[in-house]
Every structure is written in structure tokens, then in C-alpha cells.
Amino acid sequence: CRQYVVEIPGFLEADLGTEPETEIGQLIYEPHLLSHWRLSYRTQQMTSQKVIDLAVNLVTGHLELGYYRNLSTCRLDDKPLPFLRQAKRQLGFKAAYKMMSGEIHSLLAQEDPTWAITATRQLEEEIQVLESYYKDRLAKELASELLCFEKDKRIQELQYRSHPRVLASPFATALIYIPMISYLMIVGKRTLFLKYDPISGHAVY
Numbered sequence: 001c002r003q004y005v006v007e008i009p010g011f012l013e014a015d016l017g018t019e020p021e022t023e024i025g026q027l028i029y030e031p032h033l034l035s036h037w038r039l040s041y042r043t044q045q046m047t048s049q050k051v052i053d054l055a056v057n058l059v060t061g062h063l064e065l066g067y068y069r070n071l072s073t074c075r076l077d078d079k080p081l082p083f084l085r086q087a088k089r090q091l092g093f094k095a096a097y098k099m100m101s102g103e104i105h106s107l108l109a110q111e112d113p114t115w116a117i118t119a120t121r122q123l124e125e126e127i128q129v130l131e132s133y134y135k136d137r138l139a140k141e142l143a144s145e146l147l148c149f150e151k152d153k154r155i156q157e158l159q160y161r162s163h164p165r166v167l168a169s170p171f172a173t174a175l176i177y178i179p180m181i182s183y184l185m186i187v188g189k190r191t192l193f194l195k196y197d198p199i200s201g202h203a204v205y
Contacts, residue, residue: 004029004177007075011198012179025183025196029086031058033096034067035173037104043119044162054103055176056096058089060195062204063099065107070199071176084179097170104168119164126162130155180204 007013012027034055041048055067080086134151141147181196195204 001078002175002177003076003078004080005071005074005179005199006077006079006081008179008198009073012081025181027084027179027181029080029084029177030060030180030195031087031089032056032067032176032178033058033093033173034071034176035097035100035170036068037100038169038171039104039108040167040169041115041164042167043115043164045119045122046115052104052107054100056091056099057178057180057204058091058096059087060204061091061099063103064200064202065103067200070201074199076176080177081179086177087180100170101168108166116164119162123159123162123164126158127155130158 005012032055034053036051036053039050039052052065053068054063054065055071056063130151134147138147178197178199181198183194183196185192185194196202197204
């Protein structure tokens with residue numbers, strides 16, 4: 001769905017008929033892709049979940065984690081404020097999802113891997129038990145392709161059930177138009193074109 005931010009507490013009021021004065025720049029709607037992701041941590045012994053949200057500015061490519069918390073205090077509508085222009089999208093949805101996937105990989109790499117290490121160790125021990133079982137059977141019986149096939153199949157099934165993994169599933173995705181402040185800053189002999197997000201309170205370079 002497509003939604004527009006029409007009110008930001010302490011900054012932008014929906015009943016204004018004209019653009020508010022920001023003193024430092026110009027307000028313009030910029031499209032953001034906001035998506036909640038369900039992360040499922042799975043092994044044979046346990047399953048746990050957590051939910052995160054990621055937002056990608058489809059004009060600048062800036063990505064932010066936990067954007068929804070601040071956005072939830074704002075008022076949204078299916079119609080934009082009439083006095084704000086809308087910037088054109090520069091980034092496709094597929095590229096935005098790719099950025100989100102990359103961010104999730106980075107977040108997971110920073111987490112404590114103890115649960116995965118423990119599950120992997122248990123899996124290796126169970127595979128060794130299976131290997132030993134079939135080794136004894138193959139020694140007592142005539143080696144057969146059927147028995148080897150059975151062993152490989154059981155090991156593959158065990159790996160599928162027990163291998164530690166994280167499944168990331170997007171849900172509750174929306175296209176949100178955020179009023180961004182665009183302004184110029186002169187630093188020495190350099191003129192920088194900057195943007196400020198009044199919802200997150202962060203400058204976007």
C-alpha cells in the first residue's frame with residue numbers, strides 16, 4: 001500500500017494549508033520502502049523468532065533499522081499534503097530488498113553464534129553415530145548399493161532437520177512518502193547538498 005506522512009508531532013501539522021517554514025531548507029516527499037521481517041532461528045531442538053523493520057529511501061538509497069518506532073507516532077493518510085512536491089523514485093523495489101537482505105546478513109554476523117555452534121556440534125555427533133551404525137552393518141552384510149543409498153538418505157534427512165539456519169521472511173511492506181528537508185551547507189570552499197529526516201532525526205549525506 002502507499003501512504004503519506006501528513007503530520008509529525010512538533011514539526012508538521014496536517015491541517016496546515018501551506019508549507020511550514022523550516023528556515024534551513026525545502027520540504028519534499030521522498031518514497032521509502034518500509035518492510036517488517038520475521039527472523040526464525042531453527043534447529044532440531046529449538047525454534048525462536050524475532051521481528052525487525054527496515055526502511056530504504058528510494059531516492060538516496062539510505063537504509064535504516066528500526067524506523068517504524070518513530071514513524072508510528074506520526075499520522076499517515078492515503079492522500080499527500082497538497083503543498084509538498086514528490087521526488088521521483090531512483091531505486092527499484094528489487095534493489096531495495098537486496099539492500100535489506102544484505103543488512104540482515106550483517107546483523108546476523110554480529111550476533112552471538114553460540115546456538116548455531118552448539119547445534120552444529122550436536123549434528124556432527126549424530127552423523128558420526130549414523131556412520132558407525134552403517135559401517136557395522138556393511139561389515140556384517142554384503143555391501144549393497146541399497147544400503148549405501150539408505151545411509152546417505154538418512155544423513156541428508158538429519159542434516160535438513162538439524163542444520164542450524166535462520167529464515168528471513170518479509171511481511172507488512174508499505175511504500176511510505178516521508179517529508180524530507182533538503183538544504184545546502186557551505187563548509188570552507190565546499191557546498192554540500194544535505195537532507196534531514198524529521199522522523200528519525202538523522203541527517204542523510
